[in-house]
Amino acid sequence: MRVEQFAGVAVHDAGVAPGGRTPAGPAPGAAGAPPSVLLTAPPSAPERPARAVLGFDLLRWFSIISLLAVIPVAVLIGAVVSHFITRQALHRDASLTAQFVINCLAVEAAQVGAVSLVPFLDPRIDSWPAGLSPQDVAHARLQAYEHLEALPDALLVNVYAPDGRVLWSTNPTLVGEVVKDNDELKQAFRLHPDAALHHATRSPGRAEQRFVVEPQEFFIENYVPLAGPDGRVQAVVEVYKEPGHLMNSIRSGQSLVWWTTLAGGVVIYLALFGIVRRASRAMHQQQSQLVQAQTQVFAGEMARALAHSLRNPLGSVRSSAELAGCSDDAAVCKHAQDIVTQVDFLSQWVREMLLYSHAAGGECEPVDLCGVLAGVLASFQPTFERARIALRWPAGQAVQARVQGSTALARQALHSVISHAVESLPAGGELRLALCNAADPQALDLVVSHRGPCGGGAAAQQASAARALQLGASPGFGAGLPILNRAMERFGGFVALERGRDAGTQVRLRFRVAAPQA
Numbered sequence: 001m002r003v004e005q006f007a008g009v010a011v012h013d014a015g016v017a018p019g020g021r022t023p024a025g026p027a028p029g030a031a032g033a034p035p036s037v038l039l040t041a042p043p044s045a046p047e048r049p050a051r052a053v054l055g056f057d058l059l060r061w062f063s064i065i066s067l068l069a070v071i072p073v074a075v076l077i078g079a080v081v082s083h084f085i086t087r088q089a090l091h092r093d094a095s096l097t098a099q100f101v102i103n104c105l106a107v108e109a110a111q112v113g114a115v116s117l118v119p120f121l122d123p124r125i126d127s128w129p130a131g132l133s134p135q136d137v138a139h140a141r142l143q144a145y146e147h148l149e150a151l152p153d154a155l156l157v158n159v160y161a162p163d164g165r166v167l168w169s170t171n172p173t174l175v176g177e178v179v180k181d182n183d184e185l186k187q188a189f190r191l192h193p194d195a196a197l198h199h200a201t202r203s204p205g206r207a208e209q210r211f212v213v214e215p216q217e218f219f220i221e222n223y224v225p226l227a228g229p230d231g232r233v234q235a236v237v238e239v240y241k242e243p244g245h246l247m248n249s250i251r252s253g254q255s256l257v258w259w260t261t262l263a264g265g266v267v268i269y270l271a272l273f274g275i276v277r278r279a280s281r282a283m284h285q286q287q288s289q290l291v292q293a294q295t296q297v298f299a300g301e302m303a304r305a306l307a308h309s310l311r312n313p314l315g316s317v318r319s320s321a322e323l324a325g326c327s328d329d330a331a332v333c334k335h336a337q338d339i340v341t342q343v344d345f346l347s348q349w350v351r352e353m354l355l356y357s358h359a360a361g362g363e364c365e366p367v368d369l370c371g372v373l374a375g376v377l378a379s380f381q382p383t384f385e386r387a388r389i390a391l392r393w394p395a396g397q398a399v400q401a402r403v404q405g406s407t408a409l410a411r412q413a414l415h416s417v418i419s420h421a422v423e424s425l426p427a428g429g430e431l432r433l434a435l436c437n438a439a440d441p442q443a444l445d446l447v448v449s450h451r452g453p454c455g456g457g458a459a460a461q462q463a464s465a466a467r468a469l470q471l472g473a474s475p476g477f478g479a480g481l482p483i484l485n486r487a488m489e490r491f492g493g494f495v496a497l498e499r500g501r502d503a504g505t506q507v508r509l510r511f512r513v514a515a516p517q518a
Helices: 058-112 135-151 182-191 244-323 330-358 370-385 408-421 457-472 480-491
Strands: 002-007 010-014 036-038 152-158 166-169 196-199 218-225 233-241 365-368 391-392 401-403 429-437 444-453 494-499 503-511
Touching: 010 401, 058 135, 058 218, 058 233, 135 152, 135 370, 152 494, 182 218, 182 233, 196 429, 244 330, 330 408, 365 408, 365 494, 370 391, 370 408, 370 429, 370 444, 391 503, 401 480, 401 503, 408 429, 408 480, 408 503
Parallel strands: 391 429
Antiparallel strands: 002 010, 010 036, 036 494, 152 166, 152 233, 196 218, 218 233, 365 401, 429 444, 444 503, 494 503
8 A cells, every 4th residue: 555645644545444444335336446535534543753844854863873873882882792701711711721730730749748849840950959859759740741631622731941941741842942932921920920811823933833633723822820839930831722612602602692782782772763753753743733723723814804804795795685586587586595595604604614713622512414414405506506416315314313523513514525526526417425334333424426527536636635634725625624624523533535436536524423312
């Protein structure tokens, strides 16, 4: 279904009544499901926010700017949290590795009765001054190295002396070599940390990176400083690891962080969008009400000016017609009586049009729709005869026709619709009226359809009528359209223009049925 906006009025290109209800059948003579122009939305139908009059679409700009703001913030938060989780996981793994190494050395030192085995990891250090047998120390040192060799996920383990010499390694070819260009190793000896953690990649200048087991994807380089009894770092254990399970856990944590950040960003964006959308609708609704109020004030001023200007001329015309009615010519008397009838109706219409300048409040009275319609049709009877318009109005149909509203406003609404139909049939034609029950048991439809020799009204005329709902005037309906709209709003109904391909144009007025009197 194609929907266009004309100053806040929806123009529908399908034959469905507002609120999702199918109209209760076309008027007699209508063919197919005619497209319709909704002039007055039913009270239950949600209003669509219109574009701002000044050209600034608050909802559109907020949706774009907020999206551009939420995306980088969400990405930044995800990156920071993901990096934090990775660093914490790797630091925890390095701490566990350092604790494993220190515990192994402590256990072997206890086996030989030494305070610490760290000073004797270098075989160049004599153990006799400490009261330890070199054979026992060598055996304990060998046992400690076997534990280091069994480190989980280890690719390469090196033990360094303070001068950079490799005291022991899981790669025997490295034992005895001196490493001089390793800044991380020097930092580990100098800063005395519990565990110096560094991410590592294979470097051509690092001769000690000769792995026994080649890494498959990613490896971590850990430095474990070992302090002696005097508190000085006397050895450093370098451990290259490829912790597969740890990396899988890190990836799972990062994935959870990113998905959570994405979900949080979407929720925040939708929440803000919903708030601004509701505010935008409220602003547009208030703006529409303001425009309608201004239109009502202007129309009221015009109505009062028109009533003041027409009162005396109409009185003069009526007096002249009454004098002409005293003639002996029967034709002149008939025409004079027609003039008196039309002047009386016009005077009543002008008085009732002043009601448009007042707010539509108070209690609605039950209105005899058939009686009001019969009076309006009687006033148009001479016009029908002159324009050769055939009226089809089954006045005797048994339909409950008491509706809620005001008799004066109902007369104005019906007069506006009939006047529009007459103006649309300058060369004659057929005008049909039908009362029918709507799908809603509390509603009643009055369908006014007309078909002339040239067919129904054009789509451009319907669009013009839709715009007139806000502007207060349109070709065909004239000043009666705002009154029609106001009357139907008071009745709690709506107005729909329906144009068929061959059936001409029909206007559907939906009223609320009056409650039965006790």
